[in-house]
Amino acid sequence: MTFLKSAAAALGLILLPAAALAQQGVPAAEALQTPAPIVPGGAPAPATPGEGAPNPGAPAADATPAANPAAPPMLRPQGGIGQPTQGGFTLQPQVTPNGRRAAWMHNAVLMPIIVAISIFVLILLLWVIARYRRSANPTPSKTSHNTLIEVIWTVAPVLLLVAIAIPSLGLLAAQFKPAGSDALTIKAVGNQWYWTYQYPDNGEFELISNMLPDDEAARRGEPRLLAVDNRIVVPVGREIKMIVTSNDVIHSWAVPAFWAKMDAVPGRLNELTFTVERPGVYYGQCSELCGARHAFMPIAVEAVSPAAFEAWVRSKGGTMPGDAQPTEAANVAEAADDTTTPAEGAAQPIANEPALQNEVGTPAVATNQSATDNTGN
Numbered sequence: 001m002t003f004l005k006s007a008a009a010a011l012g013l014i015l016l017p018a019a020a021l022a023q024q025g026v027p028a029a030e031a032l033q034t035p036a037p038i039v040p041g042g043a044p045a046p047a048t049p050g051e052g053a054p055n056p057g058a059p060a061a062d063a064t065p066a067a068n069p070a071a072p073p074m075l076r077p078q079g080g081i082g083q084p085t086q087g088g089f090t091l092q093p094q095v096t097p098n099g100r101r102a103a104w105m106h107n108a109v110l111m112p113i114i115v116a117i118s119i120f121v122l123i124l125l126l127w128v129i130a131r132y133r134r135s136a137n138p139t140p141s142k143t144s145h146n147t148l149i150e151v152i153w154t155v156a157p158v159l160l161l162v163a164i165a166i167p168s169l170g171l172l173a174a175q176f177k178p179a180g181s182d183a184l185t186i187k188a189v190g191n192q193w194y195w196t197y198q199y200p201d202n203g204e205f206e207l208i209s210n211m212l213p214d215d216e217a218a219r220r221g222e223p224r225l226l227a228v229d230n231r232i233v234v235p236v237g238r239e240i241k242m243i244v245t246s247n248d249v250i251h252s253w254a255v256p257a258f259w260a261k262m263d264a265v266p267g268r269l270n271e272l273t274f275t276v277e278r279p280g281v282y283y284g285q286c287s288e289l290c291g292a293r294h295a296f297m298p299i300a301v302e303a304v305s306p307a308a309f310e311a312w313v314r315s316k317g318g319t320m321p322g323d324a325q326p327t328e329a330a331n332v333a334e335a336a337d338d339t340t341t342p343a344e345g346a347a348q349p350i351a352n353e354p355a356l357q358n359e360v361g362t363p364a365v366a367t368n369q370s371a372t373d374n375t376g377n
């Protein structure tokens with residue numbers, strides 16, 4: 001009887017705080033949900049107006065309207081690629097080498113082993129239940145040791161784990177392999193609650209990526225809660241070195257179709273490397289709980305041909321690596337400008353330099369454009 005009393009008391013001690021927590025949980029959840037309607041439909045977070053929402057994917061005629069050429073048309077997302085599907089399960093189709101390797105690991109190694117072990121254990125259980133139930137086996141065996149079986153059930157799992165570890169460690173190493181020296185560097189910065197991107201290899205231009213409101217996303221034929229006003233654009237087939245960091249709290253930059261996920265930690269530069277193999281639009285989300293609007297800071301990446309990438313960079317007022325010399329010349333001109341005035345005249349032809357660069361790049365434009373037409377749209 002005393003045992004029952006103490007058991008009841010212990011149960012009460014366990015349940016009371018839990019109940020109190022549960023009650024506290026209700027207002028807390030409401031408090032978290034309240035901020036959402038304040039900014040209906042996920043209107044842009046504080047951002048510089050230039051790159052922000054008022055520019056719905058149209059040619060970027062914002063920052064310096066006179067100089068920048070029109071942006072190439074935005075790719076249209078393709079159902080089932082780079083985004084979740086209704087009622088779908090398993091991994092999204094992978095479009096990076098690491099992603100394909102990981103999908104193979106999941107589909108050809110892990111899932112078959114998991115399914116086989118589950119079925120094996122289930123059959124053993126059913127067999128024991130049927131064969132050794134009291135009516136079928138009234139006098140049970142008193143055996144407590146069997147060396148052969150014990151060796152088998154120790155060695156077999158060890159071998160299985162080694163067999164899994166070999167491809168697993170290779171995949172792990174591949175995921176953390178640093179980018180090559182010719183990789184394109186992009187910097188992703190998490191903010192509460194939007195992303196900013198910088199292109200240090202292309203003239204340091206920056207863009208701000210906010211989620212589109214539901215109606216605008218629907219109008220553009222893009223998935224709800226995933227579409228953004230300014231996608232980042234990457235060239236297909238080129239290694240991307242994504243530097244991920246944050247301005248405030250920990251976020252995480254993640255795109256499932258790239259097998260890419262990296263924490264964005266304030267004061268720290270994390271690095272992620274991937275190579276997109278086919279043109280398209282790929283969506284992701286912040287994947288580290290970062291506050292009230294954590295669910296409303298999606299990521300949209302548009303992978304295009306190198307030629308289209310260059311056109312996009314130019315439309316943003318950026319530069320291509322081939323432009324490095326004009327930039328240096330401009331610096332020299334600026335330096336000279338401090339002392340002598342004629343340098344201003346010298347700076348003039350620099351504005352025409354990109355046209356020359358375009359001519360050099362023309363064959364690439366032709367070939368890559370056709371590749372885009374075949375696969376992209």
Ligand SMILES: [Cu+2]
Pocket residue numbers: 190191250251252286287288289290294297
């Ligand atoms: Cu976040």
